Amino acid sequence: MNEVTPVEQSAVAAVDPSCARAPVGMLCELTHRCPLQCPYCSNPTDLERVATELTTEEWQSVMRQAGELGILQVHLSGGEPTVRKDLEEILEAAVKAGLYTNLITAGVTINRERLMKLAEIGLDHLQLSIQDVDSENADRISAYKGGLAKKIEVSQWTKEAGMALTINAPIHRQNIHNVPRMIEFAIECGAGRIEIAHVQYYAWALLNRGSLMPTRESFMTAAKQVEEAREKYKGIIVIDMVVPDYYAKFPKPCMGGWAKQILNVTPQGRVLPCHAAESITHLTFDNVKDRTLADIWLNGDAFNKYRGTEWMKEPCRTCPRKEIDFGGCRCQAFALTGDATNTDPACSLSPMHDEWAKVAEVESHSTPPDFIYRRVGGAKVTVGGAKEPVPGE
Numbered sequence: 353m354n355e356v357t358p359v360e361q362s363a364v365a366a367v368d369p370s371c372a373r374a375p376v377g378m379l380c381e382l383t384h385r386c387p388l389q390c391p392y393c394s395n396p397t398d399l400e401r402v403a404t405e406l407t408t409e410e411w412q413s414v415m416r417q418a419g420e421l422g423i424l425q426v427h428l429s430g431g432e433p434t435v436r437k438d439l440e441e442i443l444e445a446a447v448k449a450g451l452y453t454n455l456i457t458a459g460v461t462i463n464r465e466r467l468m469k470l471a472e473i474g475l476d477h478l479q480l481s482i483q484d485v486d487s488e489n490a491d492r493i494s495a496y497k498g499g500l501a502k503k504i505e506v507s508q509w510t511k512e513a514g515m516a517l518t519i520n521a522p523i524h525r526q527n528i529h530n531v532p533r534m535i536e537f538a539i540e541c542g543a544g545r546i547e548i549a550h551v552q553y554y555a556w557a558l559l560n561r562g563s564l565m566p567t568r569e570s571f572m573t574a575a576k577q578v579e580e581a582r583e584k585y586k587g588i589i590v591i592d593m594v595v596p597d598y599y600a601k602f603p604k605p606c607m608g609g610w611a612k613q614i615l616n617v618t619p620q621g622r623v624l625p626c627h628a629a630e631s632i633t634h635l636t637f638d639n640v641k642d643r644t645l646a647d648i649w650l651n652g653d654a655f656n657k658y659r660g661t662e663w664m665k666e667p668c669r670t671c672p673r674k675e676i677d678f679g680g681c682r683c684q685a686f687a688l689t690g691d692a693t694n695t696d697p698a699c700s701l702s703p704m705h706d707e708w709a710k711v712a713e714v715e716s717h718s719t720p721p722d723f724i725y726r727r728v729g730g731a732k733v734t735v736g737g738a739k740e741p742v743p744g745e
Contacts, residue, residue, distance in 0.1 A: 374422030375649060378451075379429055379616040379627055382411065382442065386432040388458050389495035389725035390483065392522055392557040392564055394627055395431065399728050405619045408438040410641065412445035414617055417645040419449030427479075429456040431619070434466070440473060447474035454479055456520070459506035460499050467506065471513035478510045479518045484527040485537045493526060495725050507541035518545040523574065524564035525716065531574045535581045539589050546589060548578055550596035554628045554683050556726045563720040565712055568599050597698035598712040602673060603680025604698075610658035610682055615649060623648045625655050628683040632692050658682050658692065665693050667701045 384399040406414070418426060426446050433439060434457055446453050454477040455470065467478075480503055483490040487500040510517045519538040523531065531548060538546035550571070551557050551564050566574075575593070582591050597603050607614055611625035622637040623645065624630060630637065635657065638648045649655060657663065661674050668679040679685070680696020688697050689704055697708035 375613055375615050376423070377425040377427060377614045378418050378423050379427045379614060380411070380414065380442075381429050381431065381616065381618050381627070382406075382433045382436050382439070383431040383619050385435045386430055386458070386726070387435075387460060387496055388432070388483075388499070389727050390493060390522070390556070391560040391723040391725055392524060392551045393726040394552070394555050394557070395726065396555055396630055397559065399726075400619050401728075405436075406617075406621045406640075408441050410621065411438075411442045414621075414640055414645065415442065415445040415449045415451065417640075418446075419451055421646045421649065424452060425454065426451040427454045427456055432458055432461055434462045440469060443470060443475060444473050452476050457481070457506075458494075458499065459503045460496065462506060464505075464509045467509045468513055471515055475515060477516040477518065478506075479520050480506060480510070480541075480543075481520045481522070482534065482537070483522070485530055485533045486527075489527060489530075493723075495723075504541065507543070511542040517541065517543045518547060519543045520547045520549060522549050522551050523566075524551045525566040525570065525720065526564065528566045528570050528574050532577050532581065535578075535585070535589070535591060539585065543589060546591055548574070548591065548593040550594055552594075552596075552681075552684075553598070554631055554687055556724070558687060559724045562715045562718060563723055565598070565716040566596075567716040568713065570716075571596060571599055597680070597696075598709065600698060601700045602698075603677050603684075603696040605677045606681040606683075606696075609660075609675075609678040611649075611655040612659070615645070615655075623652065625658075626683065629654065631683050632686045663693055665695075668695050671701065 381395070383402065383405055384395055385402060415426065428439070428443065428446070433455060436442070443453060453475050455475055456479045459480050482503055483493040483499070485500070490500045491497050507517060519534070519541060521534045534548070535546055553561050557564060575595075578591055578593050585591070595604065607626050614626065616624040616627045616629070617640060618624065618630075621640040622630070623640060624637055629635065635654045637654050638652050640648075643652070661669070661678070664674060664679055668674050677699070680698050682692045684698065685694045685696045686692040688708060695702040697704040699705060
């Protein structure tokens, strides 16, 4: 089936009571192409080729369906979404569908003229990722030379265009010492918000855990610095922090519960309850080429697999926190225990928690191995290497 079925043609079966009638947000991975090679990337380790990506018309249909379903926000991501030459056409479809639009970008493959065109079409918000505020370290982490200077330019163009700006800073042992400087950088860029996003360990980050895991002490220091900055810069910038769960007592409520608030569309059109869901290898995911967004969201087998609490085993099933953290992350439970219905080892009630915490403690104090950079084939590269910019690679 090559055409996307209109939303109104989908039949709606009985809906799990834990499911909202529509997700709040939709993450659209327009491509897996990216000139950066960050070792913590949340894209799958088996990256998809350009020839398999959804067409312009297929993405436009996805946007129309999202509006009809009642989705409020669309996050245009990748890879690097700006390497798609049809980004403007996809964005226009999202704007016409009444969606709040957010572009998640590394900023290195866009120029001022194109950014202004996106703003003219109706882009509401730009989320700019940084690897560090030390340019040499940023180059080393991303395996890309000169990225930080370009990001500063993009932040100024965003401000000039009158768009809202968020700085996204993935945090790990290689840059955690610079958290205060990252917050100051975001303010200098004119951002209204910064997300201090401690790396979550799946996909490429799981391969690189030994290189990325910070010590408990460095995390506690960074957390204190964030609290101090929130007080110091109150009314100037919003500082959000995604807390690492490897040093926590209870897991975070991943995405507010499986298939409860968001959905993700991959470059090939597969629809996921979260962007790491394909790591649960026994699940099969429907494609927007074959079923509508509404049908998949409400009736898809993968979406209903871990919705609500009926799927839970002990200790989650009788835990008073089961509708607070929903047993934690299903992808992490599968990656670390081999069973997605097990309690997330981040939870202190998991029988694997102590062992898992010990691994984090040991790895965080060990000499970090070389990065396995994000690239097709997952080639291993030494931590000192950074390549020359290759726009649109």
